[in-house]
Amino acid sequence: MTREMTGAEMVIQALKDQGVEHIFGYPGGAVLPIYDELFQQDQIEHILVRHEQGAGHAAEGYARSTGKCGVALATSGPGATNMVTPLTDAMMDSVPIVCITGQVPTHLIGSDGFQECDTVGITRPCTKYNWLVRDVNDLPRVLHEAFYIATTGRPGPVVVDIPKDVQFAVGTYEGPQNGRARTGYEGYRPQVKGDRDAIRKAMDLIATAKKPVFYTGGGVINSGTAACQLLRELVRATGFPITSTLMGLGAYPASDKQWLGMLGMHGTYEANLAMHDCDVMVNIGARFDDRITGRTDAFSPNSKKIHIDIDPSSINKVIRVDVPILGDVAHVLEEMVRLWPSVSHQVDKTALKSWWSEIDHWRSRDSLRYRPNDKVIMPQYAIQRLYELTKDRETYITTEVGQHQMWAAQFYGFEEPNRWMTSGGLGTMGYGLPAALGVQVAHRDALVIDIAGDASVQMTMQEISTAVQYELPMKIFILNNSYMGMVRQWQQLLHGNRLSHSYSEALPDFVKLAEAYGAVGIRAEKPDELDDAIREMINVKRPVIFDCVVANLANCFPMIPSGKAHNEMLLGDDVPEQEMSTAIDEEGKMLV
């Protein structure tokens, strides 16, 4: 369709044409024309957050739980700068977000006008792409291009910065597919199909492996449900063990016998040792992050490595691989599944059997074991109970960042993709609450739980007000140990147990706080009251803040101390004080 309209109308029309149903935003002077257009329609629902960072994370949660693009709207200046954290977060975790910001009128740009900032300059390194639209006739093309770029290839956040006069100006609107190329950038051509020869080479390696392991990441989930289905087919057909990064949880069911649990710094013993000792590693949509590899020169020293990734810059960035396959996970996996029968006769069943018995031996170490306690709630126990009482429902979990996040990853079993939203790359405390908001907007009837820490949750606590306003019955499950637990754990490991500013002094009464916001507050302090309290939380059809008072000084194990290799893990039940304080050597202290 082609029609004359104002820039502000174009924004709304483009969102409609892109199938957008919900946007998260906060008004201000430089976006008033867009808000005026929002007011005059009811196709797109706008969720008013309490801080722009909340809008960004909500859009992320929305995107990750649906596979669609999240949309956020903010004003110029502080509205845009408050967006920087969620944009960077989305950049690191490859989440498709279109963020629309208002800008001062074009004639004021560069004059240090009220609420002016160089939005495209500030967001350039934290977006996949961004635009400042100076001419209303460019706006429709840019808006459609924004959605295309955000959602294709390796997904990521984009920003469209629109000066106020451009929002008022009248121009010609064109729909998304008006006979034009999807983008004017000829160089932007994400490679989707993998190279056939490389895939064949990979399949030969896989078939002849004696100690193989699948190492999967967020790329599988980004590639879509078909990719997850194909992954399951391939893994089951091969009978190989599979582990995943934090970002990839849910792509493969955690209840399956081939599942080793998460790998990495707080991964399971069996997953990390399988990575270390394997002879063929199949990396599918993961990026050899430093939380995964530990010491790079001691990372899986004896393996041939296959790496499937849509982003060429991820390949050979940290770890040299033997067979790189550039392409979309789903496409490559489809080809692999198709080829498997033609190579499967080469499988050395005896070798595979002894590999599994080695793995089972590591498994029997039960690395997630913790000392139960009947007086205080152990944080691991809290997650286990939460899992048991919610697993049969349609449950979505978000987290903040810290110990509670790792315990959630270790003890909550994810069976399906898109059910787990966590800030992996950037590690943003304050992500989980607004992300839960976004998830609940997308899935009104589902059970959405933000597993939080007492410190993290205070970073974006104000969004509980948004949940109350829109009657979003999300649950904030706080593992309250009165500490920034992960900071404290590192201070114990690295800094002679000098707990510098990691105690949560003057914590609010979370139950009263919930009530003050018009939400429901629940507290559990003893293990024997936990189940009833969780049931109550689930049954309340309103937003809940659950103050789960847990053991103060529990630490998160297993752990690969920084600067160490996969086979140098610290296990929880046998770490004496002395070993804790010397676990990280001088070189490791420099690392994060």
Place this chain on the structure above:
Amino acid sequence: MNAQLQPTGSAYFLTDLGNEVETHTLSVVVTNEPGVLARVIGLFSGRGYNIDSLTVSETQHEKHLSRITIVTTGLPSVLEQIRHQLDRLVPVHQVADLTVEGGDPLERELALAKVAGTGEARLEALRLAQAFGATTEDATLESFVFQLAGRPREIERFIDLMSEIGLVEVSRTGIAAVTRGAEGIK
């Protein structure tokens, strides 16, 4: 900045540094739009890569394409990473490592050198300029401005010599580079 100390995209340093650092010339063809240069150099500064020389100008007006020529130094693995990171930028149409693809690419630069002095120094400056094939673009009784175009190394040598005599200032264009033979990068 020392390329050997560059983190490789993580908090950990590659301990296996492999071979020596190399200097490569990259040609980057980009859509000529506001901010495109900032994207390219922001990538270099943000990821800690080196820029030894940078030249940019629109080269295909009808297509709004600019060509950025970057001379950079790093380990082979870092250079490979630079190429991929550049290629990932949306307005980048093509990245070519001329040092790899072109074998021995033609690399030329232009310099304007202002030299001041009287007497023997002045004569020596003129003689040197002649020997290098530099042209005299401006002259006063106590100064010259020479223009020299050529290989970067030649220009380097010319400037070294002139600084002995009375070099006041120098302005260099940075390197323009193409591969030899009939094939273009585009």
